[in-house]
Amino acid sequence: METAFKNNTTLGVLPIELGKVNAPDETNLYGTEEIEDFVDLIYSAMEAYEKAMRDAKLGLNDLILLGNVFVNLAASVNGANIALAQALDLSDGEITELVNQSAKFELGESTPRYRQIVKELLYKFQTYNVFRN
Numbered sequence: 543m544e545t546a547f548k549n550n551t552t553l554g555v556l557p558i559e560l561g562k563v564n565a566p567d568e569t570n571l572y573g574t575e576e577i578e579d580f581v582d583l584i585y586s587a588m589e590a591y592e593k594a595m596r597d598a599k600l601g602l603n604d605l606i607l608l609g610n611v612f613v614n615l616a617a618s619v620n621g622a623n624i625a626l627a628q629a630l631d632l633s634d635g636e637i638t639e640l641v642n643q644s645a646k647f648e649l650g651e652s653t654p655r656y657r658q659i660v661k662e663l664l665y666k667f668q669t670y671n672v673f674r675n
Contacts, residue, residue: 574636576621577628581640581660583614588656589647629664630671637664 590611594604618625632640641661649656 574628574632574640576618576625577632578640578643579614579617579621580625580629581643581664582646583611583618584660584663585644585647585649585656586610586614588649588652592648592650592652629667630674632664632668634668637661637668640664 590604590607593607594600641657641664644653644657644660
């Protein structure tokens, strides 16, 4: 093993192996289960809005559309303490998977715009984490 120092005992430092990264791989520590609930909440709110605005007016019937939003809200609140850690630990591949959750919702012609909103939000979390460290 070639080390950076020939006589590292007199320097009081640990040997560093050349050509190797000595930092642990700390990505994807938390998974995405809880942040998926948060993304579902966003998409369900967008879906409720799209469906409510089809007739260009809001009425009592549109309140029924909020049922799915409240279900997703409950799931998001239950995992909120872990969701932030998951959001800060996202990889590019995980962000793509989360953005693709839009397929479960009826977002109409606005689907690309809503997908872009979610994508930008998730990348902001990821970027914050990179600069925080």
